[in-house]
Structure formats: structure tokens, C-alpha cells
Amino acid sequence: MKRRPLVWVFKFFFASSSLPFVWMSLSGLVQAGLAAVSLLLLRDLVDGRGQSSSTLVWLSVGYLLSALVLPNAINILIQMFREAVVRRSQQDLTWKLMQKSARIRMDRLEDSNYQDVVSAVTKADSSVMINYWQCVQEVILSVLRIVSVGAVLTSFYWGIPLVVFASVLPELWMRLRFAKLQHRMHLDQSAVERRATYFAELLTNRESLKELRTSAVEKFLFGKWWAQKDSYDRKDLAFDRKRQSYFGAGHLLFLTAITISMYFMVKWVMGGQTSVGALTSAIFALNTIMGSMGSLLYNVGQVQHQQLLVETTIGFLQDTDVEQPDMSDLQDVEAPFDIRFEGVSFKYPDSDSYALQDVTFTISHGERLALVGANGSGKSTLIRLLLGLSRPTAGCIYVNGVPLDNCSLAKYREHVTVAFQDFAQYHRTVRENIGFGHLPSLPVQPLLEQAAEQSGAAEFISRLPQGYDQQLGAAYHNGVDLSGGQWQKTAMARAYLRPATLLVMDEPTASLDPLAEVEVYRQFSELAEGKTALLVSHRLGSATLADRILVLKQGKLVEVGNHQGLLRESGEYAKLFTSQAQWYRQDEEQGGVQDEHRVADVHL
Structure with a gap:
């Protein structure tokens, strides 16, 4: 056993x-x-014919206490202490895991191999730790019982304990070997288990079931789940059969040694070479040794297996590849600030191609920028880098001339507010859903209402039975569901609540109706006054709000300029803009509904 996890677990508990x-x-x-x-x-009790009656009574009482009463009472106490340890330590371990998970770099968390580790670790609780400790303790106690009880057998012949101990070595070696193989197999099977869990979640999730039933693909997905689960179970059962056959052969050798020992002990008693009391004690000793050997063998294998799980958890908690290590020389970020991308490239883990390549531009304070490009051009990646959620693979991002890696991300983000395209839907109250944008403003009702007005969420909030205290999420008591557009307006209110210098809007109108979209852009224009604003949108008409437009294509920054200037250049932006404009005009010519939004989208 390695000392490191054992010492760590001891200190933890x-x-x-x-x-x-x-x-x-x-x-x-x-x-x-x-x-x-x-x-x-x-x-002494069996051989105590010559003893006084009071001595025999005390021997009987002592035997009952030491063999039955006290062991059972101690078992109850151990379970009580164990429950207390688990309850008190679970919160500590969960807190440590959540803290570490919140600091691990996003790139690392999105690595498929690392996800297997995260999946295993996040399922861990303090019972894994306590099981490991108790297995270690049981190994030690089993050895102590075997050694102390084995001394009783020496009253027959000193070779008997040696024969018994030697017979158990093959099974001990096999259990150690199979513990390592089992842990390796579980890691290999982790990806299969995650896929099976994903299919199970799809088939039981209320939101996904709506689409699955209308598409009639439940049977197909059930087949996928069954295939993954069947593959997992087949490998697991095959491994278990192989393991049990090896263990059975080893245990048969041990039982053979016990039987031979019993034969010689009975023969010696019949020949008068030892007493009946010694034989009785020896029989119980062999029984105790058998139980202790079984416990030793089982727990040695468990220690080996659980130690690997504990080491995985410790490795996760001690992972230094965090978003930003604790450094005393990190610089605070003060507003206002300029941001510069200098030769920035980025490649996702396990990817051979760059999501961004050699991107250089500057965002000046108070400037409004639009970021446009086709799907997969690198817009979302650039936003991640801007927010410090990922580090550039090459190049550097500067904030007021200081590399972002040398700046305190916590201080930097205090000046940034962002509405993501893939926004979170918190199944909490409306108040908390908006207040999470700026926790100090959570108890300030006027600020929440102002943010809701700016995002357009105030109208539907006023119709909710409990207003800002309404529980969201139908899975909870008295919870209500919101439409996609209502969720998006709530997420935008969260962004508007935060008093920030840099305003980032990533596809802010994807789930909104045309009129609401126009209103959002109007609000965005007002809110951006005196701030630095970055708007990411597929709606190229909205780019006319910007002072400058950054055009990305296949991870490269191919054009920079204003709307009219880029149209005159007849480059990528003009191509994208003209393509959208032609689609709208063609739809109108074919007798489609005259959509105010479409006109606004082209001529903003």
C-alpha cells in the first residue's frame, strides 16, 4: 500500500x-x-475439571463477554461512529470537489478522457474514503487476529500455522492482481457507462421526450441504451467469472490445508499428545483464522481497488491545471480598459485543426464591435478567450497592456457582463434567475425590475402567479415552465443587471420573436452608451449598430471595418449580408408575410 493516499485519508477524516x-x-x-x-x-474452561466452581463461573462469564457480548457491542459502536464520520465528512469532500471543479480550466473539462475522470470523481462520496480506511484497518486487524490466534495452534505443532499461512499466498496474489485489473476495466468501461447513462437520461427527461415521441425514436434510443448496457454487463460478467474461478482455486488450496491440519490435530489428541481443551481451542482458532483469512483476502483486494479510486480523487483535488493558480503577483484590473488580441490561436483538446488562427485586433474602451461569420468560424471560441474561460494555444491577450494570464480573472470579470447563446436555465425563483447576474443586487427589487424591463422580461413576469418569487421548472412544486424566448429574456436580464464596463451579447435574440428582437437591439444600443460592447449575431443587419465589424472565416480574421466600408470591399461580409438580404427579398416577392423585423434586419 502506498503511504500517500493513506496519510491523506487519515488527515482528511x-x-x-x-x-x-x-x-x-x-x-x-x-x-x-x-x-x-x-x-x-x-x-482453560474445557480443561478446568480441577478448578473451583467460582473459577469456572468467572471463566464462563469471561468467555461469553470476550467471544459474544463485547464483539457485538463494539460492532454497534463502530457503525455509530462510522455513520457520524460519513455524515460530517461528506459535506467537506463535496465542498472540495465543487471548489476544484469550479477552477479546472474549461479546455480540460471538455477533454473526453478527462470527462471519464470527472465522471468517476463526482460520483465519489466520503463513504469511498471511509470504506478505504476501514479496509486498510481490517487488513491490519485481520493480521493481528491471525498472528494472535495462530499462537494457540503452536501448542500442537509450530508447523501448522506456517502451512495455513503459506496456503493463502496464491489467493492473496490473485486478489491483488485482479484488483488492479478491475480498476483498469472500470476506467475503460467509463465511456460506455456514460453513453448508456446519456441514453437513459434522454428517455426519461421530460423535455427531450416531447421531441422523441413526436419523432417516434424511443425504440431506436432504447436499442442504443440496451446495446451499451449489454456491452458493459457482458464484459463485467466475463471478468467476474474469470476472477471467481481463480479465487475458487486459491480458496480450495486454503481449505485443503485446513483439513489436513485438523486431521493431524485430532490424531494427536487421540494419541494423548495434547488435551481436549487445547483441541477445542484449536478448532475455534482454525475457524477464526479461516474467517480472518477470508477477511484479509477480501480487504486486500478492496484496498487495492479503492486505493486507486482514492488516488484518482486526490489527483483531481490536487490538479494544478486550474483556470488561474493562486498567485500573489496577479494584477487587479481597473476600468476603463482596452483589450488587444495579439497573434492569438486556439486549438481544442484532441483536435488537429485550429478553431482560431493568428487573430490580431484591438477593442478600445467605449467602442461597439460586432463579431460575424458563418457557423464554425470561431466566434464562440473568441468569446471564450475574451472572458478568460480558455487560454490561447499561441499568442496573447492584453488588458491595458498586461497579459490576461497575469491579471486577476475575478477582478476582470467584475467589469464584464455576458449573455450567452447557450444560457443557463436555473430551476430557482425568477428573482434568483435574474439576481445571479450580480449577487449584491439580488435583494434590491428596483434593480431587478429595471433589468427585467430592459430585457423585455417584465411583461411575462407580471403574469406569473408569484411574480419574482415564482419557482421555475415544472419538475418542482408549484414550478412553472417558460418558453424559450422567456428563458432568453430572463438570461438577458441577468446580464443587464450587472454594472459592467464590457457588455458581451452572444446571439442574444436566437429564441425571440421579430418584434422582441428589434426591441432588444434598441435596448442594447441604449445600454451600450459609455461602455465597450461586443455583439455576436447571425443577423447581419444588427451589425450596423457597431462602430466596427470583425469578420471571421474558418478561424481567421479576414475583414475589419464598418458596415458601408465592408460592403464596398465586396468581400466575405458583403457576401454574407447580400445572401441574407436576397433571402428576405425573395421571400417577400413570393408573397410571404411582410415582416417588419426582416426589413429592420437588412436596413438597420
Whole structure:
């Protein structure tokens, strides 16, 4: 056993629940010592014909206490202490895991291999740790019981304990080997298990079921789930059959050694070479050794397997590849600030191609920029880099001339507000859904209402039964569902609530109706006054709001300029804009509904 995880687990439990943890550990040691004491008392009791009646009574009482009463009472105490340790330590472990998960770099979290680790670790709880500790303790206690009880067998012949101990070595080696193989197999199977879990979630999630039923693909997905689950179970069962066959052969060797030992012991008693009390004690000793050997073998394998799980958890908690390490020399970011991308390139993990390549531009304070380009051109990647959610693979991002890596991201983000295209839907109250944008403003009702007005959410909030205190999410008691557009307006209110210098809007109108979209752009224009604003949109008409337009194509910045200037250049922007304009005009010529939004989208 490696010392590192054992010491880490000891310190973890001692820090979180010292008293019950110490009593749980000491109780096990007392229990182990009682086994040898009970055998000695049993031998004297059986051979005690010449003893006084009071001595025999005390021997009987002592044997019952050491063999039955005290071990069972200690078992109850150990379970009570264990429950106390688990309850007190679970919160500490969960807190550590959440803290670390919140700091790991986004690029790392999106790595498929690392996701297998995250999946295993996030399922961990303190019972994994306590099971590991108790298995280690049980290995030690089993060895103590075997050694102390084995001393009783030396009253027959010193070679008997050696034969018994030697017979268990093959099974011990096999259990250690299979523990490593089992852990490796579970890691290999993690991807299969995640896919099976995903299909199961699709088939039980209320939102996805609406589309699945109308598309009649439930049976297809069930087949996919069954295939993944069947593959997992087949490998698991095959491994288990192989393991049990090896364990069975090893255990058969151990039982053979016990049987041979019993044969010789009975033969020696019949020949008068030892007493009946010693034989009785030896029989119980062999029974105890068999139980202790079984416990030793089982727990050695469990320690090996659980130690690997514990090491994975410790490795995750001690991972230094965090978003921003603790550094005393990080510089605070003060507003106003300019931002410069200098030769920035970025490549996602496990990808051979660059999502962004050699991008250089400057965002000056108070400037309004629009970021446009076809799907997959690198717009979302650029936003991630701008927000510090990912680090450039090459190049550097500067804030007022200071590399972003040298700036405090926490201070930097205090000056940034963002509405994401793939916004979060918090199944909490409306108040919290908006207030999460700026927690200090959460209890200030006028600020929440102002943000809701600016985003267009105030209208539907006023119709909710409990207004700003309405629980969202139909899965919860008295919860209500919102439409896609209502969720988006709520997310935008969250962004508007935050008093920031840099306003980033990533496809802010994807789920809105035409009139609401026009209103959003009007509000955005007003809110951007005196701030730096970056608008990402497929609606190229909205780009006319910007002072400058950045055009991305296949990860490269191909054009920079204003709307009229880029149209005159007849480049990528003109091509995209003209394509959208022709679609709108063609639709109108074919007798489509005259949509105010479409006209506004082209001629903003």
C-alpha cells in the first residue's frame, strides 16, 4: 500500500470528524484483541475439571463477554461512529470537489478522457474514503487476529500455522492482481457507462421526450441504451467469472490445508499428545483464522481497488491545471480598459485543426464591435478567450497592456457582463434567475425590475402567479415552465443587471420573436452608451449598430471595418449580408408575410 493516499485519508477524516474517527479506529483494535483472549479462556474452561466452581463461573462469564457480548457491542459502536464520520465528512469532500471543479480550466473539462475522470470523481462520496480506511484497518486487524490466534495452534505443532499461512499466498496474489485489473476495466468501461447513462437520461427527461415521441425514436434510443448496457454487463460478467474461478482455486488450496491440519490435530489428541481443551481451542482458532483469512483476502483486494479510486480523487483535488493558480503577483484590473488580441490561436483538446488562427485586433474602451461569420468560424471560441474561460494555444491577450494570464480573472470579470447563446436555465425563483447576474443586487427589487424591463422580461413576469418569487421548472412544486424566448429574456436580464464596463451579447435574440428582437437591439444600443460592447449575431443587419465589424472565416480574421466600408470591399461580409438580404427579398416577392423585423434586419 502506498503511504500517500493513506496519510491523506487519515488527515482528511481527522480534520473533519476527529473524535468519532479516533473512537472508530480504536474500537477495531480492541475487537481484534478479544479473539485471542476468548480462545485462551475457552481452553482453560474445557480443561478446568480441577478448578473451583467460582473459577469456572468467572471463566464462563469471561468467555461469553470476550467471544459474544463485547464483539457485538463494539460492532454497534463502530457503525455509530462510522455513520457520524460519513455524515460530517461528506459535506467537506463535496465542498472540495465543487471548489476544484469550479477552477479546472474549461479546455480540460471538455477533454473526453478527462470527462471519464470527472465522471468517476463526482460520483465519489466520503463513504469511498471511509470504506478505504476501514479496509486498510481490517487488513491490519485481520493480521493481528491471525498472528494472535495462530499462537494457540503452536501448542500442537509450530508447523501448522506456517502451512495455513503459506496456503493463502496464491489467493492473496490473485486478489491483488485482479484488483488492479478491475480498476483498469472500470476506467475503460467509463465511456460506455456514460453513453448508456446519456441514453437513459434522454428517455426519461421530460423535455427531450416531447421531441422523441413526436419523432417516434424511443425504440431506436432504447436499442442504443440496451446495446451499451449489454456491452458493459457482458464484459463485467466475463471478468467476474474469470476472477471467481481463480479465487475458487486459491480458496480450495486454503481449505485443503485446513483439513489436513485438523486431521493431524485430532490424531494427536487421540494419541494423548495434547488435551481436549487445547483441541477445542484449536478448532475455534482454525475457524477464526479461516474467517480472518477470508477477511484479509477480501480487504486486500478492496484496498487495492479503492486505493486507486482514492488516488484518482486526490489527483483531481490536487490538479494544478486550474483556470488561474493562486498567485500573489496577479494584477487587479481597473476600468476603463482596452483589450488587444495579439497573434492569438486556439486549438481544442484532441483536435488537429485550429478553431482560431493568428487573430490580431484591438477593442478600445467605449467602442461597439460586432463579431460575424458563418457557423464554425470561431466566434464562440473568441468569446471564450475574451472572458478568460480558455487560454490561447499561441499568442496573447492584453488588458491595458498586461497579459490576461497575469491579471486577476475575478477582478476582470467584475467589469464584464455576458449573455450567452447557450444560457443557463436555473430551476430557482425568477428573482434568483435574474439576481445571479450580480449577487449584491439580488435583494434590491428596483434593480431587478429595471433589468427585467430592459430585457423585455417584465411583461411575462407580471403574469406569473408569484411574480419574482415564482419557482421555475415544472419538475418542482408549484414550478412553472417558460418558453424559450422567456428563458432568453430572463438570461438577458441577468446580464443587464450587472454594472459592467464590457457588455458581451452572444446571439442574444436566437429564441425571440421579430418584434422582441428589434426591441432588444434598441435596448442594447441604449445600454451600450459609455461602455465597450461586443455583439455576436447571425443577423447581419444588427451589425450596423457597431462602430466596427470583425469578420471571421474558418478561424481567421479576414475583414475589419464598418458596415458601408465592408460592403464596398465586396468581400466575405458583403457576401454574407447580400445572401441574407436576397433571402428576405425573395421571400417577400413570393408573397410571404411582410415582416417588419426582416426589413429592420437588412436596413438597420
